[in-house]
Amino acid sequence: MTVTLPESPGLLAPALTSTPARPARRRGVRPGLVVAGAYLALVLLAAAWPELIAPGDPLAADPLRVLAPPDATHWFGTDHLGRDVWTRVVHGARHSLAIGAAATGIAVTAGVLVGLLAGLAHRLADEALSRSLDALSAFPMLLLALLFIAIVGPGTASLTIAIGIALLPHLARVVRAQTLLVRRAGYVEQAVAFGLSRPRLVLRHVLPNVVGPIPVLAVIGLGDAILAASGLSFLGMGPQPPSPEWGAMLSEGRNYLRVAWWGTILPGVAVTLTVISLTVLGRRLQRRFDGRED
Amino acid sequence: MSGATLRPVLRRVAAGLLVLWIAATAAYLALLAAPGDIVDSIVGEGPDTPEIRAEIMREWGLDRPALVQYLDYLWRLAGGDLGRSYLLQRPVAEVIGEQVGPTFTLAAAAAALGVLLALLAALTTAGPRRPWLRRGVSTVELVLVSTPAFLIGIVLLSVLSFRFGLFPVSGDQGLAALVLPAVTLALPIAGLLAQVLRDSLDRALEEPFVLTARARGVVERVVLLRHVLRHALLPVVTLAGWQFSLLIGSTIIVEQVFGRPGLGQVVLNAVTSGDMPVVLAVVTLSAAVYVAVNTLADLAYLLVDPRLRRS
Numbered sequence: 001m002t003v004t005l006p007e008s009p010g011l012l013a014p015a016l017t018s019t020p021a022r023p024a025r026r027r028g029v030r031p032g033l034v035v036a037g038a039y040l041a042l043v044l045l046a047a048a049w050p051e052l053i054a055p056g057d058p059l060a061a062d063p064l065r066v067l068a069p070p071d072a073t074h075w076f077g078t079d080h081l082g083r084d085v086w087t088r089v090v091h092g093a094r095h096s097l098a099i100g101a102a103a104t105g106i107a108v109t110a111g112v113l114v115g116l117l118a119g120l121a122h123r124l125a126d127e128a129l130s131r132s133l134d135a136l137s138a139f140p141m142l143l144l145a146l147l148f149i150a151i152v153g154p155g156t157a158s159l160t161i162a163i164g165i166a167l168l169p170h171l172a173r174v175v176r177a178q179t180l181l182v183r184r185a186g187y188v189e190q191a192v193a194f195g196l197s198r199p200r201l202v203l204r205h206v207l208p209n210v211v212g213p214i215p216v217l218a219v220i221g222l223g224d225a226i227l228a229a230s231g232l233s234f235l236g237m238g239p240q241p242p243s244p245e246w247g248a249m250l251s252e253g254r255n256y257l258r259v260a261w262w263g264t265i266l267p268g269v270a271v272t273l274t275v276i277s278l279t280v281l282g283r284r285l286q287r288r289f290d291g292r293e294d
Numbered sequence: 295m296s297g298a299t300l301r302p303v304l305r306r307v308a309a310g311l312l313v314l315w316i317a318a319t320a321a322y323l324a325l326l327a328a329p330g331d332i333v334d335s336i337v338g339e340g341p342d343t344p345e346i347r348a349e350i351m352r353e354w355g356l357d358r359p360a361l362v363q364y365l366d367y368l369w370r371l372a373g374g375d376l377g378r379s380y381l382l383q384r385p386v387a388e389v390i391g392e393q394v395g396p397t398f399t400l401a402a403a404a405a406a407l408g409v410l411l412a413l414l415a416a417l418t419t420a421g422p423r424r425p426w427l428r429r430g431v432s433t434v435e436l437v438l439v440s441t442p443a444f445l446i447g448i449v450l451l452s453v454l455s456f457r458f459g460l461f462p463v464s465g466d467q468g469l470a471a472l473v474l475p476a477v478t479l480a481l482p483i484a485g486l487l488a489q490v491l492r493d494s495l496d497r498a499l500e501e502p503f504v505l506t507a508r509a510r511g512v513v514e515r516v517v518l519l520r521h522v523l524r525h526a527l528l529p530v531v532t533l534a535g536w537q538f539s540l541l542i543g544s545t546i547i548v549e550q551v552f553g554r555p556g557l558g559q560v561v562l563n564a565v566t567s568g569d570m571p572v573v574l575a576v577v578t579l580s581a582a583v584y585v586a587v588n589t590l591a592d593l594a595y596l597l598v599d600p601r602l603r604r605s
Binding site (some may be wrong): 038131132134135136138139140141143144146147150151154173223227229231235236237241242247250254257258261263265267271272275276279 | 396440450561581585
């Protein structure tokens with residue numbers, strides 16, 4: 001008995017496995033992406049100009065209205081000092097976003113430098129750098145950050161640097177792999193043949209072709225950084241009270257969880273929605289970058 | 295086992311050891327980089343005279359050359375000696391040994407539960423059979439992956455413990471107290487593994503051998519469980535190894551949410567009081583767990599996929 005298989009199994013497979021509903025979803029407006037974009041725009045607005053959305057003072061305490069549930073005047077209720085949780089969440093966007101963005105910036109800058117260096121250096125130096133990155137990623141992010149904080153002390157700056165260091169290995173590895181590819185590309189060999197100086201070669205020809213995947217990685221990294229920052233400041237290692245940073249609010253509100261869930265859950269929802277939106281956006285960018293659709 | 299099979303195994307073990315050595319050295323450098331004199335940290339609030347300082351220097355071996363101290367540190371580390379706590383004046387191995395039990399139990403329970411949930415979610419929604427269920431489950435996974443673990447814990451705590459009183463609020467007595475922390479840690483892992491496993495299952499479902507199996511009249515459930523799952527499991531093994539080794543970090547946070555004893559309390563106290571040997575020991579230990587788990591995952595890969603043994 002002979003069975004003739006089709007040239008490519010992929011030609012036959014879609015007919016067997018896909019339903020008509022799926023191709024339709026690929027086209028047109030994606031509601032998830034729109035919602036994510038809108039939410040991120042709102043968070044950015046809150047970070048840039050919080051007074052516009054919440055005109056009150058995030059530190060103003062009202063001892064007569066302590067732990068009040070959400071109502072018309074206090075949309076998100078009040079915390080144990082009578083501070084308006086909505087105002088604090090809105091003003092906290094700036095703190096949380098700034099920590100995440102700064103940590104991602106550190107990781108991207110250092111990652112591009114280390115990755116380029118490893119990709120262009122002699123094999124031995126590359127090996128040493130790559131193994132060091134392996135060792136760095138052997139430390140779980142949270143513990144690496146705790147170690148750094150144990151050395152330099154808690155606070156916003158050390159939290160930010162610690163997360164930046166923890167995000168570094170992944171970025172550096174991607175840049176290194178990309179550099180190795182670009183290095184062997186025809187146009188680089190040609191530029192070498194033309195006798196271009198080394199710095200000029202790296203800046204003009206290698207670097208621009210290496211940074212392609214960086215925006216995608218930065219968006220995903222920003223989500224990771226915000227997640228890690230909220231965890232660390234929940235442990236009391238980040239911005240100190242009365243700062244309205246989201247993780248710090250979660251940590252403070254936790255003691256009153258039994259009587260006032262809003263003081264903890266609502267800042268937590270703000271963090272979660274931010275990270276979800278960044279993930280949705282990051283995956284969309286990734287698909288686009290890989291040329292998988294459109 | 296022949297020489298050809300043994301070589302890739304040895305290579306992976308050697309790579310793991312190399313990473314461990316670099317990690318241990320980095321930890322040692324961190325100890326040197328810590329602010330303040332080591333002697334100051336040991337003296338603490340106690341009596342402080344030049345004689346006492348000299349005594350401490352001798353007792354802790356700080357008067358020897360730096361290289362000797364470093365080699366001595368590596369030698370002791372290899373033998374399981376993690377140093378002495380400045381604060382508690384006891385061997386760190388003893389301090390950690392007392393607290394590692396509850397943390398390990400919690401992490402192991404979370405890992406098992408996470409894999410189980412991921413298998414369940416991916417197997418019921420892989421392929422084009424139930425598009426609505428698939429979309430719903432995918433959305434839940436996205437939310438779980440993006441939610442801080444401690445928030446999941448806080449939500450579970452406030453609903454199931456405070457509102458309905460189904461589970462104890464804190465402590466480590468019995469199985470009931472383990473349920474919520476384990477679920478909290480398992481959910482993000484399950485979300486991530488399920489996403490990757492479903493992708494992998496989808497790809498395996500389009501392989502020609504699935505067509506062959508279906509043509510032979512094999513029931514869909516058997517196709518999925520016997521043929522597709524085995525094929526699709528490979529990339530998930532690596533990811534699972536990586537996730538398990540990260541568990542020690544999230545366990546520290548979740549222990550705080552549920553007021554459980556364990557490594558979390560030990561390391562947080564050490565961080566706030568500057569007890570570097572304890573911090574470093576926990577960090578080095580977690581790096582060792584990472585290397586061990588990932589080397590094992592690599593070896594499992596070799597075991598499952600004969601193609602990799604040849605390279």
